Amino acid sequence: MTRIFKHRLIWPIAALVALIVLNSISRPSFLSITITRGQLYGSLIDILRDSAPLMLVALGMALVIATRGIDLSVGAQMAISGSVALTIIADSKTPNSLGTVVVAILAGVAITLVFGLWNGFLVAVVGIQPIIATLVLMLAGRGIALLITGGFITTITSTPYAVLSQGHVLGFPVAFLVSAIAIAIVTVLVRRTALGVLTEAVGINPSASRLAGVRSRGIVWSLYGLSGLLAGMAGILYSSNIMAADANNAGINIELDAILAVVLGGTSLAGGKFTLAGTVIGVFIIQTLTSTITFLGVPPAVTPVFKAVVVIIVCLSQSQRMRGWISGLRPPKRLVVTTPNETPIATNRTTA
Amino acid sequence: MSQTNVAAPTPTAGPATKRPPRLRIRTSWVPVLAAVAILIIMFLAAQLYFGRFLTPRLLSSLLVDNAYLMVLAAGMTFVILSGGIDLSVGAVMAFTGMLAAKLLLIGVPVAVVIPTMLAAGAVSGLIIGIMVQYFDVQPFIASLAGMFLARGLCFVVSLEAIQVKDPTVLGLQSTKLGDFEWYLTPTGIIALVVIAIAAWVLGYTRFGRTVYAIGGNVHSARLMGLPVARSKVLVYVISGICAGIAGLLFTSYTAAGYSLNGIGTELDTIAAVVIGGTLLTGGSGYALGSLIGVLVYGVIKVSITFLGADSSWTRITIGVLLLAFVVVQRLIVRRANRH
Structure with a gap:
């Protein structure tokens, strides 16, 4: 019994279960999942689908936080990748061809990979504090996205692109599958190779790990790149959801949600030990909380109050x-x- | 990722010392002087490019339009000097403005409303400060919670904008002292007074020196017997009060309370403080530098309007400038380390 209570994931899981129980008491339909034409529908499935962008961003954030860093630019990067992808599709003559869409997605993700590596360069090579290094891109990124779209909200009609957010494969929403694949790849990357251990070493004690021969510079650098890449993919999913590139609002405040998800999951902001499973649960908590608040009829604008209360409780309980x-x-x-x-x-x- | 905390100059490097070592004072003033140089270059370039840029009217409006940002920057200087950060200022500014608009709407006299605004700001700062100091929450996260809370409370007060008709509040902005060319509004005067008080407190009071000492090395500050806990909470309270004052100025400027006011203002404020030469690691910087930083921000904004360019360039330019300054700071810190 004590061992169960000592497990690091017990509190996040308890919180998630409590939220789900609360929801299913107040609306019994919450837990029901229906199958229509081979596709799953229901509140829980909605949560799985809607949490996809946050999931991608939070995965990258967890790794960056493990190195004692932080990536504030993820929201701006989402705006950039969405703008790039949608501008390419809008300018092409064949917006409905699969080739165009693939090129657009690759271009969008590639450009945020470059921006992520830029962040990593500032942090790992120049030695600027992470919060400031990424603040630069957070400030400038939305400006860049606005320049790409020419200050307009680019809208498109492209069937293959819409599949990302509206389509189903094997009954599950495509967006969820994308996030599930990302979870799988990142988990394999950090837990089946030495990368995870090295990351924790860098986060726990940079000097000691350097003396032990860990090449922290390359690790930190590439993790910021990975964070950028994942944020780019999140931006693609977001823009596919609304079929528009909204440079001002895409991924707004998502950096805060992502940090919150990572912290909720039990990863310390002090760096070092991180848990991907906890982060995944943290994302689901936030998404369920958002959906609960919406269901309770509270104006969505008031949501920050609830999040603030959660942040304060979690931080105080960690102290x-x-x-x-x-x-x-x-x-x-x-x-x-x-x-x-x-x-x-x-x-x-x-x-x- | 090499972190350096050692670098910040000791508190004696401030202007208070009678005869400080030559190099020390240059090190901490270099970023401020760089900001002044950039401001002058920008003024001259704009004057050459636009022809009629350096007019008394424009200079006056530069001060008046950015009054709220100056007050925020003054408060932020305290927090950053102590080695922390306060992300809540924009939201707290919006919340106090919203609160004031609502209270005025239901007929509360303005003599009660203004102290209430300052108190609301102080309380939010106090909460953040206590979380940071006594519960060991990182400033970044604690103030983030404050930001969420204040932003959400805005919408609890009202979902729509509330117009302000109170003559006292509006008079702060609409009263123009001076002639048609050179003018100053009470909001501008308040901003300058706040900056002056901040400069005096930081430079010439025991509390001010303690703030520098904490930012330089919290270890030594505690060993020196300085009141670290009290001062660390106090810097957030000061920042909160400044956000309350800024809320008043902003309400008077826009003549309305609106929940979406000041989104992103915390970033502009941090950028202005950093451009003004305050080291983000804490321990080195000046309130006057932050004033210069705000002016640089203002000139960029006006120039981009003059150019007719997309307003998104403001953010990009600020971002690039912020980056340049952080890199310069980094180099200065490295050089100071070698000595």
């Missing part, structure tokens, strides 16, 4: 002082609590 209070074993001693704040590692964290 040592609160844990000391809850467990009751340790009275809130000043010395115990302030020590981690004083270590150089903690000082670094505040700037990361």
Whole structure:
């Protein structure tokens, strides 16, 4: 029993289950999944589909956070990839051909890969703090996307492109399958190779890992690239959902949701140990929360209040002082609590 | 990813010291002087290119139009100097504006409304500060929660924009002191006063020196017996109060409270502070530098309007400039490390 409670994923899973139970009590249809013409429908399936862009972004974010970094530019990168892809489709003579769509998607993802590598270059080679290095692209990125679309919202009609968000394969929404494939690839990449361990080494102690011969520069650099690539794919899914490239609103605030999902999943923002499974659960929590709030009839604009409350609760529950209070074993001693704040590692964290 | 925290100059490098070592003072003033140089170059280039750019009217409007940003930047300077960051300022500004508009609408006298705005800002800053200091939450995340909270509360107050008709609030912007050419509004005066107070507090008070010391090295500051916990909470309260003042200025500027006001303002503020020469690692920078940073931002904005170019270029230019300054800072820090 103790082992179950000690498991790092127990709280995220409990939160997700609690949300689902709450939902299914207030609307019994929540859990039902119907099959129409071989395709699955239902609230849960909607959550799986709608969470796809956030899932992609959060996966990249988890890895970047594990290196003690952060990527604020993901929302702007989503806007860029959507703009590039839709501009290519809109300008082509054959918007409905599969070839055009594939080229457009590859171009969109490639350009965000380049931007991701640019972020990585600033962080790993130039040595700028991650929050600032990516802030630059966050500021400039939407401007770049607006220039690509010429300041308009580019809309298209392209059947193959629409499949990404509306199509089904094997009964499941294509968007969900894309995110599932991404989860699989990233998991294999970090857990079946040494990359995950090396990433954690870099995040836990950069100097020690360098002395141990870990080439942290290349790892950090490529992880920002990966984050860009995943954000690009997320941008493609988003633009396919609305069939328009909205440079101002695509992926707005998604960086915050992604960070929240990673933290909810139990990955510390201090870097080091990360959990992809936790991140996946974190994404589902956020998506379920959003759908719950919408269902309760609260204006979507008020959603940030709920998210803020969640962030505060999660952060406080992760803090040592609160844990000391809850467990009751340790009275809130000043010395115990302030020590981690004083270590150089903690000082670094505040700037990361 | 090599982190450097050692680099920030000691608090004695500020203007308060009688005879500081020559190199030290140059190191911390270099980014500010660079910002001044960029501002002058931009003024001259714009004057040469547009012909009639450096007019008294434009210079006055530069100050008046960016008054709210100056106040935000003054508060942000405190936070960044202490080694933190405050992402909530834009949302808190919108929320206090919204709150004021609503209170005025239901007939609360303006003498109550304005203190309420400042108090709302202070409370939000206090919450963030306590989370940062006592619960060990990173400033970035704590202020993010504050941002979400304030932005959501805006919509709780009202989903639509609320017009403000109160003559006192509107008078802050519409009263034009001076002649037709050179003019200043009460909003501009408030902004300058806030900057002046910030500069004085940072340069000449015990609290100000403590902020520099915390940003330089929180370890040593604590060992020196400085009130670290209190000061760290206080910088966020100051930033919150500044956001409250900015809310007042912005409401008076737009004559309405609107929930979507000031989205992205926190980024503009951070950019202005950094361009003004404050080191993001904390411990080095000046409130006057932030004033210069805001002016650089203002000139970029006006120039792009003058050029008739797409307004998205403002963000791109700010981004590029921010990058350039961060790289310059990085080089300065590296050089200071070698000494």
